[in-house]
Amino acid sequence: GENVEQHPSTLSVQEGDSAVIKCTYSDSASNYFPWYKQELGKRPQLIIDIRSNVGEKKDQRIAVTLNKTAKHFSLHITETQPEDSAVYFCAARPDSNYQLIWGAGTKLIIKP
Amino acid sequence: GAVVSQHPSWVICKSGTSVKIECRSLDFQATTMFWYRQFPKQSLMLMATSNEGSKATYEQGVEKDKFLINHASLTLSTLTVTSAHPEDSSFYICSARLAGVMETQYFGPGTRLLVL
Numbered sequence: 689g690e691n692v693e694q695h696p697s698t699l700s701v702q703e704g705d706s707a708v709i710k711c712t713y714s715d716s717a718s719n720y721f722p723w724y725k726q727e728l729g730k731r732p733q734l735i736i737d738i739r740s741n742v743g744e745k746k747d748q749r750i751a752v753t754l755n756k757t758a759k760h761f762s763l764h765i766t767e768t769q770p771e772d773s774a775v776y777f778c779a780a781r782p783d784s785n786y787q788l789i790w791g792a793g794t795k796l797i798i799k800p
Numbered sequence: 801g802a803v804v805s806q807h808p809s810w811v812i813c814k815s816g817t818s819v820k821i822e823c824r825s826l827d828f829q830a831t832t833m834f835w836y837r838q839f840p841k842q843s844l845m846l847m848a849t850s851n852e853g854s855k856a857t858y859e860q861g862v863e864k865d866k867f868l869i870n871h872a873s874l875t876l877s878t879l880t881v882t883s884a885h886p887e888d889s890s891f892y893i894c895s896a897r898l899a900g901v902m903e904t905q906y907f908g909p910g911t912r913l914l915v916l
Binding site for chain 1: 846
């Protein structure tokens with residue numbers, strides 16, 4: 689079955705700098721890759737997603753890139769702000785059903 | 801749009817009692833809902849997939865007789881933790897898939913369960 693690995697587990701960046709979180713997946717049939725942001729004690733919130741027929745998607749300071757050949761996708765956050773501090777989860781959706789296979793999460797710390 | 805509510809937000813119960821958690825999609829119909837469990841500083845662990853009008857599909861290692869799931873309508877799924885024990889204490893989160901859209905899951909706010 690599908691397996692998703694996420695790195696790093698913790699990422700600390702200076703406010704204003706960029707942050708990049710990377711995920712790899714194993715099932716080449718996976719066709720949907722969302723990223724969720726979860727603040728402490730709150731629900732995961734979808735921040736951006738990408739389908740397998742697209743290589744890159746951008747929404748203001750957030751972008752996601754997908755390399756289907758290498759089976760990895762990345763979240764890019766530019767001009768980081770204190771409110772970006774949270775845990776970020778990547779996920780992949782295998783073609784066979786609607787379940788999401790989750791990465792282990794990355795704790796992003798924005799240093800003032 | 802795509803709002804999911806969950807009730808209660810937190811519950812404390814005695815060991816041996818049962819606890820019911822409700823998950824509602826407020827402004828859309830959800831043919832599929834998912835129940836997750838999350839331990840502190842860990843990722844989301846899928847417990848079961850709930851489809852409206854049919855039996856839930858449980859993940860390996862999740863006891864279906866202990867975690868009863870009912871998805872009686874397109875907007876409501878319930879999870880009942882039967883005979884709860886302290887090891888069942890956790891953060892339970894549901895999500896709902898927007899019917900007609902292939903994949904996007906929207907999450908409820910979660911229920912924090914503490915079993916004494």
